Amino acid sequence: MNPVLREQLLLLPEYLQGHLALTFAALGAGIAVSVPLGIIASRSPRIRHPLLATVSLIQTVPGLAILALVVAMLGGQIGFLPAFIALTLYSMLPIMRNTVSGLEGVPADVVEAARGIGLSPRQRLWKVELPLALPVIVAGIRTAAVWTVGMATLSTLVGASSFGNYIFIGIQTRNLTAVTVGSLAAAGLAILLDTLIGSLQWIAERRAIGVGLRELRRALVLSISLTVAFAVALLVTLKPAPKPDFVVGGKPFTEQYILASVLADRLTAAGFIVDQNIGMGSDVIFDAIGAGTVDLYVEYSGTIWGSYMRREGNPGREEITDITQAFVRERGLNPVGLAGFQNRYALAMRRDRAEELGIVSVQDLAPLAGILSAGGDLEFFGRSEWKRLQSLYNLDFAQELTFDAALMYTAVEAGQVDVISAYSTDGRVAAYDLVLLEDPRQALLSYDAMLLASSAAAQDPRVAAALAPVLGAIGDEAMREANKMVDVEGRPVSEAVAYLQAIIDKSK
């Protein structure tokens, strides 16, 4: 089998487990909340309108924004809980709306008959109204199930694992195999749930027109055996994951995936059970390590300086390293040491374009900026160093476009933008034949890779021992080569990890 595909398929059980846990938990909670609320809403027109309007409103907020808001409301907590809450909120509309319309669709003369022969309101609900409304309610649950499976892929971004890991990591590492596996897996799960719940809906529809259980025996047997087969398949595939001693985190780009694996492998070799939680945004992961939900990851000194400390100016590489280490210590985090390389921002152009315009440094760029367009990653144009760059060199581009990091490189290669905010260790710089422009006025910061640990990890001397060989061992060149293997050559992350491990072992 294709090694890239093989590597992806090995991840399937873990992601499937995460995806299923999220989907079923959210759907279960969605039903438990929305059906009763739907019943209350159908009883009282005064409540119905505001309730349905609120739930519809939630539905119109983009899924990603809901996730971000829930994380914020939970004080920065990441992982299963915020994803679960967001998905539950999202599943409510179709279930509640169908509960209301299902109950309203019960013929008035049947309800009147139920009252007239002396059924209490509760008996009316259970014996008459709910059985007759059930097909519509189940149809709502079916819609919600398909939505939830789809939206669960987004929960990767708040640190809950799902098929979204395939998709987001795949997009970042230009690994189309991963994206395809993730999309097919999510679609397959959606179709499966749709079919299973569809068969329940079919049964409920027949029950509602009085078809006896005996006549539905075959359908029931089929539906139950499908469900059992599904459950057995899951039990076989999924072994309960042992509780990890430590969680290694990573931000959503190739270098971080490689480093997270390098660190996780080192800890595993030292006898720890380790989980990886990769693909989190900068702010999320910095909060997570403070909260102890992530135990170890690689941060960059310039990011701490600019984004977390919101400092301006550039006192120089060593100063920044010292000040930022002191800052994270104050915040209760534990800097383990520097990895050796730095991954700083640098303005980059295609070599032919730079030569044609005679540009070697940012200084040369400034007079031409008015006719050039610049592309930045999702964070770059919001950073203070970009403002400093603009003011020190008097830079004013005709256009500033924001891209996902992987697409930013494609854009400069295709000539859609002239200059990008490249990363100095990025393998694509060499692969696309880009030149990094010099920065004589030191507007851009240094970004030394720094291992940060949670208190729990820092207190364990075996962790320090396991990580010691990494410190200072990964140089700029080694990191750039590892990134290139994945981003440019399309090799699996595991090969890049093996490459770096060999370098680390040699440096001892």
Place this chain on the structure above:
Amino acid sequence: MIELRHIQKTFDGGASYAVFDTSLTIARGELLALIGESGSGKTTTLKMINRLEEPTAGQVLVAGRDVLEQNLQELRRNIGYVFQGAGLFPHHNVARNIAAVPELLGWSKEVIEARSREVCALVGLPYDDYALRIPSELSGGQQQRIGVARALAARPDVLLMDEPFGALDPITRAGLQEEFRRIQQELQLTVVLVTHDITEAMLMADRIAVMQGGELIQVGTASELLNHPAHDYVTQLMEMPRRRAERLERVMRAAE
């Protein structure tokens, strides 16, 4: 058996009255027809007997007891109710529809089945042929017979009927009317029958109560209403069957 004392009902806080100051007594074993145009208050009056509506003022007594002082569900379970269009539960078969009230009353399975056989025989549908059929498989007339069987299942003394035969074709209707009258006399049921069809009222009822605009304008036997109408509307109402009969007779004689 049933006594209405100055009952009133308003749905809009007194701006208008659906039923206004109506008093009426119905004897045990009597079949009383409540007749009037739509909006005359006849159905509202009927519903106040088993508290599907509650009177704004006045008192309703069933078997000497004020209905407002009784447990709502118990009251309804002891009064049979037959609806226009039968109102059968579409998700239950015939047997479970008939068993609905006896089940609520906690009867044993055997007793319920025995009683279901009796009431099915009473309405002319063999239990064994119909028990497992579902309402959507039955004709309108069959549904209404099951509706009557369901209302009789728990041996009520009082039966309320809201235009029970209104949706049926004429031949089925005529057959069911006669059959029901026989059942009613056999079981000595006290029945209040709401109808807008004066021939149905004259053919079935012991007495007829005429309502107009929420008020009871006259109560009496068919001959009393014919001979001593107290109101123009009663005169018109009672003349109609006679005029139709005369015209029918002319048509039929011409055809001979």
